[in-house]
Amino acid sequence: MDSALIPEGAKRCSFPKFTIGIAIVSAVLLWGVYAMFLCWFKGLNQTNMNDYYGFALWIWADLAVIAVGGGAFFTGLLKYILKVDELKNIINFAVIIGFICYSSALLILAIDIGQPLRGWFIFWHANIHSMLTEVAFCLSAYFAVLTIEFIPNILENRQANKVPFFHHLAHNMHGVMAVFAATGAFLSFFHQGSLGGVAGVMFGRPFAVREGLLIWPWTFFLFTWSAAAFGPCFTLLVTKITETITGKKLVSDKTVFLLAKISGWMISTYIIAKIIDTIYWATVTAPSLGFSLSHFYTNNSFYGYWILITEIVLCGVVPGLILIMKSTRENPTLRLIAIILGTIGVCLNRWVMVLQIMAVPVMSFDTWALYIPSWQEIATTVLPVAYGIILIAITYRYLPVFPQEKELNSVEPAVEAE
């Protein structure tokens, strides 16, 4: 039925099967859309946010998708600026994942601001002293970069590419992509950093506050570094999931090994910096503000030392070591464990830097304030996941996302599924 739109030589499942799959995920999507409209029409009383939790599940989800979406800017930087040509085999998919992550982040923000019709105020009446204003500017501009990077892939659709103007436009955009990638790297550096900077400058929150360089706290640099380190892990993870579902090899081992190796070294260097930062904060910064380390990890039912050890050792040191050693990196099971742990690690870091900050008591009369999100918050957080699955399914079906697909699947597998 839609065979004219499917890339030449590519095998895809039947259209009814594809439609049923999309319909199932769309049901989840609609659940999220319903919750989204509840938040817009009835207001933020639909959430469990309160005076303690001005930032809650949405902001964690926002920071998490931006961090894992960092694979797009970092892979683009490596491919177009540092000329690591091997990454041409995965760059399209990295851009699509980044596009999904950043559009999701903007959607979540549109729900979180409560009055989306006033969303443009942050641009028009900008508070130039706010790191969050910088985040909003860079986030929107970087989303424009991702859209520009995504357009050539759309124009390479079998039918669209027959239109001469589209064909030439895609060709010309490829020609100047390095300029867009450089702009994207510039914007990403600042918005990833400023998201960390927001936590680091909160002088009223001893759990978060850090010293730094000039106006930038160390969390500024750690956030950018962690996004560049763990973003490729998420790209590799989604690639692996797509390969498993489609039953096809989509990216060559050589490309996967290279990106895993780069990610491994980035994770290892990041985690060393993170450990130094944590030790300095625990032994110098926090005590200078009148707090001991145990204050942040005891006397509550959820946040214990386990979260610190899980984030730094289990989801930082372990994946870093697995990915930098050739023997473990090239073992499919260990590599999969490492990229899963890495993805969990960066999400956990964002959780700690958004939600544990809010939970820790600051005043002497305070107690730990734990928070459980409402179903509306959960539904709107699941919404981007359903949207992402649908967009990946559509792009995989109709666009030449993986340049090596034909070559790697010359012998058709016995069972084909999508």
Add this chain to the structure above:
Amino acid sequence: MFPFSFEWVWDMGHMIFFGGFWYAISILGAGMTFCILKAAYDTMNESGESH
């Protein structure tokens, strides 16, 4: 956002913040304008190379 907005001040903060923003937006705008115009030119002359 613009120098003609009432809250605009010609200070270092505004110049750095908005300078960076408009610089990035200008690069994107100029890049896309170039690609679209060149694509239109190539289409009319059919001189573009395949990639």
